Amino acid sequence: MRFLHTADWQLGMGRRFLDPERQGQFDAARRDVLGTLGRLAVSEGCEAIVVGGDVFETNTESARTVRQAMEKLKGLPLKVFLLPGNHDPLNAASIWGSERFAQACPENVVVLRDETPVEVRPGFEVVGAPWRSKRPTSDLLGDLLGALDPAPPGVVRVVVAHGAVDAVAPQSDPVSLIRVAGVRAALEAGKAHYVALGDRHSTTEVTPRVWYSGAPEPTAFVETDPGNVLVVEIDEDDLSRPPMVAKHRVATWRFRSVEGTEGELNGAADIAGLRERLDAMPDKERTIVKLRLRGVLSVSDKAAYDDLRRTSEDLFAAVVDSSRSHLEVRPDDADFGTLGLSGFAARAVDDLRELATGPDPDAARRASDALALLVTLSPLSGRAS
Incomplete structure (x- = not known):
């Protein structure tokens, strides 16, 4: 029976x-x-x-x-x-x-x-x-x-x-x-x-x-x-x-974690690899993804990651950040060399860059976010919406 x-x-x-x-x-x-x-x-x-x-x-x-x-x-x-x-x-x-x-x-x-x-x-x-x-x-x-x-x-x-x-x-x-x-x-x-x-x-x-x-x-x-x-x-x-x-x-939904070596982001190549892994996941509308990411990114690379994140949020049922994620943003000269800033804007960027590498983690995070937003919105960055 x-x-x-x-x-x-x-x-x-x-x-x-x-x-x-x-x-x-x-x-x-x-x-x-x-x-x-x-x-x-x-x-x-x-x-x-x-x-x-x-x-x-x-x-x-x-x-x-x-x-x-x-x-x-x-x-x-x-x-x-x-x-x-x-x-x-x-x-x-x-x-x-x-x-x-x-x-x-x-x-x-x-x-x-x-x-x-x-x-x-x-x-x-x-x-x-x-x-x-x-x-x-x-x-x-x-x-x-x-x-x-x-x-x-x-x-x-x-x-x-x-x-x-x-x-x-x-x-x-x-x-x-x-x-x-x-x-x-x-x-x-x-x-x-x-x-x-x-x-x-x-x-x-x-x-x-x-x-x-x-x-x-x-x-x-x-x-x-x-x-x-x-x-x-x-x-x-x-x-x-x-x-x-x-x-x-019998399930039609999935919970998928991206962590360990899959979650290491230290540059453009790693972001491209993460994009490939997310692209390869089937049934995105019924998949909930948790990202446990670690690494150090430039402002430009962080902006590229943010683009990927926004796209993923549209495609997947949900994208969740792990409390153990730690992405550090360290601005470098390449991030701002093509922006053509001068005067007040250039001084503001210098001040933000100093804060972003300073000892105060909250101030560093806010400064990094501001710099990433600047690079993202700049017409010269190639990421203008």
Whole structure:
């Protein structure tokens, strides 16, 4: 038998670096991927979809967000099991108890509201460990597995949970941290045959029977392998065999960092190289780029970089500066030799050049920016707009 494992849809998520138009496109992609994974589940012969928490970004998402999401799931010829996670816990203000969700929820969508196993069909059941607050006071998966009896003979049991695992993220909250040793013991005891996890946005195998599916659309630069869903196949005739887990990429957006040697800018050749790397990136309108740049540029080279930056901001979904970027501008004689300045203008440039190489970093930055603007706007610079 097969089922599809996904998690961390976080519908309604906002990204501060996206303008309203790009944010709308980002929202649409997160909705559209639900249709993609639904079609994949059907084409792969899956009997169910299990979602390991954080369906919504918050419990306050609009009726429109809820309706559009449920519309993507309505009509699928299989059940979809949704687990409340830390973003949308099953508390007094829960979206799961709201009228807007009740009105939109189709018959094939099941919210895992407690720890009672739910039958998908004879021989296949799903049980979840829902979050009831943003800060649990215990290992919710461990609590669930400790209370479960072994699955009845001939029954495949899939457990759905959400949170950090000590083997993957030991720095997380120790109170609610999932203890992988306890999970392994429960699997060996036959209490479950697969654990579908959410919370980690990168696809990750914890053990052969315990996986994070990752988020179906990426959400941040730190993610190593987002944008996937998992099709899991369990041999019902031999439950001792590890499941077969196939990763399917469904994402349409990308987060791309330019750093290290790629981010070294020390002259015109480096700027040309950066331009080539950015030009080569596909699907720019769905790519968010973070620039971690280091180096020393002349004012003319900085003006050329600024041109490249403006063009990139028009083409990409967003261009974000890393807080660790450090581009230093050092004016040289070639920057101003062709400007033909005299009198007050020439003295002003000399004063700015002195400030740009002075000990005050804020004054140096402002002076460098002023000099770069002068070179950019000068008709003789070849960069007049």
